Amino acid sequence: MTLRIVHVVCSDGFAGVERHIAVLAPELARLGCEVVVIGGDGPRMRATLDPAGVAWFPASSRGEAARWLARLGRLSLVHAHMTEAELVAVATRTVHRAPVVATRHFAAGRGSSAAARWVGRRIEGRLAGQLAISDYVARESGGATWTVHPGVPVQESRVPAAERDRTVLVVQRLEPEKSTRTAVDAWARSGLAEQGWRLRLAGEGSERASIEKDVADRGLGDTVELLGARDDVAELMRGGGILLAPTPREGLGLAVLEAMAAGLPVVASASGGHDETVGAVTPDNLFAPGDAETAGRLLRERASDLARRERDGDLLQRHQQAAFTVRRQAQETLRAYQQVLA
Incomplete structure (x- = not known):
């Protein structure tokens, strides 16, 4: 029936x-x-x-x-x-x-x-x-x-790490519980701006104006893009370099799953559902919630290690295809x- x-x-x-x-x-x-x-x-x-x-x-x-x-x-x-x-x-x-x-x-x-x-x-x-x-x-x-x-839908192929943009992506609502300020702080501490990388924030929310002010006050304006709500997140992830997921109490994290499907390396807070996704195969890419110093260090280390980004992207994509x-x-x-x- x-x-x-x-x-x-x-x-x-x-x-x-x-x-x-x-x-x-x-x-x-x-x-x-x-x-x-x-x-x-x-x-x-x-x-x-x-x-x-x-x-x-x-x-x-x-x-x-x-x-x-x-x-x-x-x-x-x-x-x-x-x-x-x-x-x-x-x-x-x-x-x-x-x-x-x-x-x-x-x-x-x-x-x-x-x-x-x-x-x-x-x-x-x-x-x-x-x-x-x-x-x-x-x-x-x-x-x-x-x-x-x-x-999330399976992607049979992925862009090699060597062909990806030098960008750190954050894909989430700009609301207090998402801890986007941790991402901006981590970016400032990473030093990646001096190495030609850029931070791209995709999403809208009540904190947009205050985040823009924080970015300007830190002198980061030329290296940070606030993209607003986007319908092309899949393309951003397909060409991006690293996804940063700072939310401290994420139920699971749809953006993280989409990044895994695209073979995009992820640096994430060690909390919530991230332990069941990123933490299951690349636990060294997790940082304590709110710890911008460690998040910035992880971004810096992954950005400088092309082979590690290639390996992490492969492990995450395989895990998504097996479990998600x-x-x-x-x-x-x-x-x-x-x-x-x-």
């Missing part, structure tokens, strides 16, 4: 959670499921969902998501992402009559207040199961039944569904 699966997120954006769904849903469809997605930015979601025959409906609010769940009729399973979608999915279960599973994307429990935590406990008690995007998230969020690592593919993610997710339905 064909499983009829609905993924729901109460959002009209396209950040990490929405991208997670946009990658996973088409692969589940290729495995034989009938898949519907509710929520996320319409044009960007449909660009990946339409070719796989996955239907999409908008849901920028809980009410809109609830209305679509009520209209879809009988379902095999509802897969909710983030607390608002979880709340809608369990509240409408008398209508859709399907078990609800949730994916935990962040390394924290539900709710920042006593009332919100009470609601979170009520939600968790009505879930048929919970997936986590990493062992780290499973430990920190509590209650996860399975760890299912996200995957979209097909593997979909297969493990489907196994979780089958256990719930059994």
Whole structure:
């Protein structure tokens, strides 16, 4: 019997959670499921969902998501992402009559207040199961039944280290929790500007203006580019020299997975999901969260060692192809569904 699966997120954006769904849903469809997605930015979601025959409906609010769940009729399973979608999915279960599973994307429990935590406990008690995007998230969020690592598309080739640009890339939102200032500090300490390298920051956020001021105050303006939000991250990574990932509590790190797929060496904070990606094969490229001095030293050492960058890129790409593919993610997710339905 064909499983009829609905993924729901109460959002009209396209950040990490929405991208997670946009990658996973088409692969589940290729495995034989009938898949519907509710929520996320319409044009960007449909660009990946339409070719796989996955239907999409908008849901920028809980009410809109609830209305679509009520209209879809009988379902095999509802897969909710983030607390608002979880709340809608369990509240409408008398209508859709399907078990609800949730994916935990962040390394924290539900709710920042006593009332919100009470609601979170009520939600968790009505879930048929919970997936986590990493062992780290499973430990920190509590209650996860399975760890299912996200995957990214495989790239069969990579640009040799000798042909890559002399650039250090940072790909993330410019928000306080991402610790972009650590990246700028590490860049300043690395001394790579004097060797012809450049730092490129791809992403937008509330800290952009303050980061620009910090760069100017340090006299780094000629060597640092703030690229803003980009749709060509894959190309940036294909030609970049090193990815710097400073986030201290990263659930897993989609940008790191994309860098691994491209064979791009990664220097990352030794925390969160980075231990399960970069740390699994190139642990010497990790630095303590916030330790800009060590991060700068690692950047300097890797930049000066072409053979090491070539080796690291090869090891990371092989690890991605073995452990972090979209097909593997979909297969493990489907196994979780089958256990719930059994």
